[in-house]
Amino acid sequence: MCGIVGYVGKRPVVELLLKGLKRLEYRGYDSAGVAFFQNGKIEIKKSEGKLDNVAKQFKENFEPYTNSYCGIGHTRWATHGKPTTQNAHPHRTGHVVLVHNGIIENYQEIRSEILNHGHQPASETDTELFGYLVLDEMNKGLSLKDAVRKSFLSIKGSCSVVVLSEKEPGTIIGVRHGSPLVVAQDPLGGALLASDAQPIIEYNKEVVFLDHGEIVVGTEKGIDFFDLKSGKSIEKKRVSLDWSSEQLDKQGFPHYMLKEIYEQPNAFVDTLNLMIDRFTAKNPFPLAKQPGVELLYKAKELQIVACGTSYHAILLGKYWLEKWAKIPTQVDLSSEFRYRAPVIKPGTLVIGVTQSGETADTLAVIRDMKQLGVPTLGLTNVRGSTISREADAVFYTASGPEVGVAATKTFFTQMLAFLLWAGNLGFNHGAKVSYLFQKIVELPHLLKDCLSPDGEIISEVKNAAKTLFPMKGFFFIGRGLSFPIALEGALKLKEISYVHAEGYAGGELKHGPIAMIDDQMVVVVLAPQDCWHDKTISNLEEVKARGAKILGIGTRGDKMLSSLCHHFVGLPPGVEEDLMPFLLVTVVQLFSYELAVLKGTDIDQPRNLAKSVTVE
Numbered sequence: 001m002c003g004i005v006g007y008v009g010k011r012p013v014v015e016l017l018l019k020g021l022k023r024l025e026y027r028g029y030d031s032a033g034v035a036f037f038q039n040g041k042i043e044i045k046k047s048e049g050k051l052d053n054v055a056k057q058f059k060e061n062f063e064p065y066t067n068s069y070c071g072i073g074h075t076r077w078a079t080h081g082k083p084t085t086q087n088a089h090p091h092r093t094g095h096v097v098l099v100h101n102g103i104i105e106n107y108q109e110i111r112s113e114i115l116n117h118g119h120q121p122a123s124e125t126d127t128e129l130f131g132y133l134v135l136d137e138m139n140k141g142l143s144l145k146d147a148v149r150k151s152f153l154s155i156k157g158s159c160s161v162v163v164l165s166e167k168e169p170g171t172i173i174g175v176r177h178g179s180p181l182v183v184a185q186d187p188l189g190g191a192l193l194a195s196d197a198q199p200i201i202e203y204n205k206e207v208v209f210l211d212h213g214e215i216v217v218g219t220e221k222g223i224d225f226f227d228l229k230s231g232k233s234i235e236k237k238r239v240s241l242d243w244s245s246e247q248l249d250k251q252g253f254p255h256y257m258l259k260e261i262y263e264q265p266n267a268f269v270d271t272l273n274l275m276i277d278r279f280t281a282k283n284p285f286p287l288a289k290q291p292g293v294e295l296l297y298k299a300k301e302l303q304i305v306a307c308g309t310s311y312h313a314i315l316l317g318k319y320w321l322e323k324w325a326k327i328p329t330q331v332d333l334s335s336e337f338r339y340r341a342p343v344i345k346p347g348t349l350v351i352g353v354t355q356s357g358e359t360a361d362t363l364a365v366i367r368d369m370k371q372l373g374v375p376t377l378g379l380t381n382v383r384g385s386t387i388s389r390e391a392d393a394v395f396y397t398a399s400g401p402e403v404g405v406a407a408t409k410t411f412f413t414q415m416l417a418f419l420l421w422a423g424n425l426g427f428n429h430g431a432k433v434s435y436l437f438q439k440i441v442e443l444p445h446l447l448k449d450c451l452s453p454d455g456e457i458i459s460e461v462k463n464a465a466k467t468l469f470p471m472k473g474f475f476f477i478g479r480g481l482s483f484p485i486a487l488e489g490a491l492k493l494k495e496i497s498y499v500h501a502e503g504y505a506g507g508e509l510k511h512g513p514i515a516m517i518d519d520q521m522v523v524v525v526l527a528p529q530d531c532w533h534d535k536t537i538s539n540l541e542e543v544k545a546r547g548a549k550i551l552g553i554g555t556r557g558d559k560m561l562s563s564l565c566h567h568f569v570g571l572p573p574g575v576e577e578d579l580m581p582f583l584l585v586t587v588v589q590l591f592s593y594e595l596a597v598l599k600g601t602d603i604d605q606p607r608n609l610a611k612s613v614t615v616e
């Protein structure tokens with residue numbers, strides 16, 4: 001979704017803004033722009049398409065701009081109006097210049113008001129309308145801060161704005177009411193603002209996450225916070241982030257996505273270390289004590305919600321929680337759950353799972369449940385994110401920053417979180433889980449071996465991608481624990497290679513989709529040696545008989561499976577059934593990646609997609 005960067009201080013602002021926006025590219029956007037003070041006036045450079053189109057307007061010569069210390073930048077993901085240069089942010093309305101993230105819902109009403117005041121908006125955006133509201137208030141004599149505050153109170157919707165005015169050079173005003181806004185003090189003096197922490201952490205890791213209905217005023221002296229409604233000054237807590245700016249670079253990998261797949265073993269270890277306490281906890285699945293554990297212990301039933309890839313993690317979570325912890329577990333898409341009339345039994349804990357912590361539909365469920373007095377828990381990868389502040393308690397995964405739009409390592413650690421919860425609760429209910437925890441600890445080593453660039457797995461995956469990439473479409477099938485991975489494999493392939501792909505439970509094929517099968521279709525069969533293996537093989541035979549090309553992913557040495565496949569990726573034998581999803585997902589991620597490389601798509605920023613979906 002849209003990205004905002006703002007700065008005022010002692011550093012030359014133009015390069016800082018462009019660099020900051022680069023860090024936000026992963027969020028997804030279709031136009032970009034910057035605005036900065038130059039000799040008392042605000043200059044704007046913007047363009048449709050990629051950020052490079054804006055950078056080119058400086059002809060790689062930032063010399064004339066080294067005296068410019070205050071500005072704002074934006075990457076836009078079009079909602080109101082097409083992704084054109086004219087609709088790109090920042091927008092100018094007289095001496096006011098602004099950027100905006102989110103949607104103004106009473107757009108039509110505000111537009112009529114603006115037209116009645118004699119203004120002629122140049123763009124189709126709701127943002128520009130807000131600029132006119134601020135301009136009118138300043139023209140009546142209000143300060144920039146008060147004008148922004150008053151204007152904001154007259155709009156409806158979930159959004160954030162950051163505003164400058166030529167009448168008050170050196171002041172940046174930011175308001176959050178919906179879309180996230182993170183702020184930090186520049187240690188050299190000044191203020192940094194952004195939609196997420198990534199453009200900020202190289203300057204300061206102590207950040208402040210604005211809450212809904214809060215204003216920040218940034219000047220060369222630093223940052224001050226105010227309540228939007230009352231206008232009164234407020235104190236804000238600083239959050240210390242443990243991410244480093246090195247983690248944000250590609251470190252020699254051609255794409256972030258590949259780097260992030262290779263980071264999965266480390267992300268797994270870091271999450272394990274964060275979630276467990278092997279010294280004092282008595283449970284062989286030694287979850288570290290924290291408020292979320294108490295909520296899990298008290299729960300009689302679980303209702304878990306999520307979107308996209310996180311939804312696939314919760315599907316797996318259901319299998320594990322029911323198998324080990326014997327706790328009734330319902331899972332649903334957040335966007336469905338929030339608009340139906342679910343029956344929430346007393347004792348139910350509602351869990352929202354979102355790697356970004358900002359997904360609008362998942363947050364809406366948490367808010368609705370809180371209003372009903374239902375206890376809520378969040379699972380997220382981002383400290384200080386909205387879910388971490390709004391749910392009653394939160395667990396963190398420790399994947400580090402995930403820049404590729406396609407979720408990989410965050411999914412990996414979400415799976416781990418579920419397995420740890422299931423094992424811990426399971427032990428409390430008498431399940432024999434000690435051996436499983438030992439296997440979990442060994443998994444990262446195994447995974448590192450599997451990822452060896454000159455190993456058999458990588459070479460099989462590359463071969464399969466090379467042969468199969470011209471095919472018409474793909475089905476991913478699996479049963480049991482492999483079913484959510486089939487869904488995830490299909491989603492990954494669609495997202496980054498724009499090839500038609502569907503994930504199905506193996507047993508469902510004959511209920512319709514099999515009609516699609518011919519010799520132009522590929523079926524990726526996930527059939528490790530587990531209790532579902534033979535049933536999945538029967539499904540394989542059904543599609544093979546109808547001409548499908550088969551890519552099998554299973555256990556090395558499984559002669560029956562490999563003899564039925566056109567391509568076969570063999571995973572190490574002897575891996576526990578419950579740990580197979582970690583290996584399988586790595587293979588389907590890599591297969592999608594290799595296929596996308598051959599297609600030549602924009603792997604880290606696929607078309608039409610945004611990293612965190614902060615609007616519904």
Ligand code: M6R
Nearest residue numbers: 308309310354355356359406407
């Ligand atoms: O931040 P979240 O986990 O809530 O995001 C949910 C989805 O938007 C996300 O998983 C999306 O499907 C990704 N593009 C998947 O790769």
